[in-house]
Amino acid sequence: MTSSDKNTDNIISDGSYVLVVLNEHKRWVTKVESGKQFHCHKGFIEFDEVIGKPYGIRIFTSKSTAVSIYKPLQIDFLSKISHSSQIIYPKDAGLILLYGDIKPGSRVIETGTGSGGLTSILASYVRPNGHIYSYENREQAFKTSTNNIKKLGLNDAITLKLQDAIEGFDEEDVDAIVLDLASPEEIIPHAYSSLRSSGTVSIFIPTYNQIERTYHELKEYDFGDIICFETIKRELQLKTNAIRPQTRIIGHTGFLIFARKRTKMVQK
Template identity: 45%
Template sequence: MLPISKDLNWFNVYGIPGSTLNIPNAHALRLSETLLSQRVIEGEYVLLYLDQRRTYLVKVEAGKNFHTHKGFIKLDDLIGKEYGSTVESSLGVQFTVLKPLLRDYIMKSVRRTQIMYPKDIALIIVYSGIGPGSRVVEAGTGTGALTMALAHFVRPNGHVYSYEIRGEFLETAEKNIKRAGLADFVELKNKDITVGIDETDLDAVILDMATPWLVVPHAYRALKPCRTFVSFSPTIDQTVKTVEALKENNFIDIETVECLVRGIQTEKGKTRPQTLMTAHTGYITFARKALNHTIANYSKQ
């Protein structure tokens, strides 16, 4: 960060026309960060919005053009532009310049595998109880969709340790995580988690893999008491095996859910549910680590 002076023209420092700020240092810092966050800076990503079906995640690089079927956009024109304003393509089509959200980085991620959808990720985040400072182990990194979400919520002083047995998937995930600006909060591990978990005192173990039941004993040893185990599985057979393993390994409060989200087509006089929806993606199982619970308790239910 540049040193603050009482008469610092923050806009001109970043090549943005503006007047000198004559305010106390601390206020200048806060205001400058706010003002800069509202304008596009070279090197960051923006979301170019044409309509609900056509959006583009673009890195702003000076001297380059971004080509679309509606003409090209000079990326130089974006630098210093206020978020929420519009930019015109070479064919005169207007695009709105948006600051990307977490969901944009997830849905626009480079994919080598099927990603986990925001509807499932949101449920996992809330039910797992993670937050700033949490230490989380994840397995089945894939393209890093869930990894990005976990990192987003454990920062600034938490960490995600993500296990993946396929090196080529890790390469793709690393690119997606860096693009979202979350690499400092993630350690990618090319390792089979069914062999064991290196970390201890964890706040959550979250799995998206073919054989989660094989990880349950390792998860029990690695978790803090009362902390959360989560497994995402596409089939019932996987889910049943996982639940049985949880019961046998002193986990309680076991619950399996499926999350369905249906969009609504809103139009005056014609509002109705959308015809198409992403329905079944997987079953999500949650459980908490107990210290003295026994399987006998389940037979009394």
């Protein structure tokens, strides 16, 4: 045991989640339940054998295959989410957190909720004192995201609303607004009135024509410091004597636009 293993946060307990990793392709997030087992095609492990042990241990399954038991990362929990729409890709979510300045204590409005993928990421960063107000106009997506957020135990940091963002937002003076929906340009006036001055708007947008319309609207509403870019992730194949880019990659997810709310210039 190392000194960090004595940290009770790093000890596997009954009811906690673990990430079981067999190899780079096979990994599962599962809930630890005393008296039960985790099964995969390489045998099973008894949860009682890992309860009380530090995260990061390696153990053998009933078929003598070694597996590693980690504490799941935020990104691993996305695999637990049921989909009602495409969820945001991690490369885009990470940049929204940084450029949107979303941090502990932030009050954030998000629309559309979709499956709640981005909602859950945002919520885990604004905790413990911040809050996410997320708007969705499709009943099925609202139901799916409600279940996902409950499953992830994030209800305290999120208010989900079955409401069309076209009608405007109920909150005022929020720190950040995040838009991931088909016509973000229609929401810019509402984003402007609900943001505090100097607050951020972050927009995920799949096509060039949507950028054109949204950029025009951002300028109409006097948003400043507008930037737009695409980020491309190219994963490497990690194989001894054959390290090179993977043959297949995801070619395009979307573009990101970021801007800041300005208020009227003070007259001299």
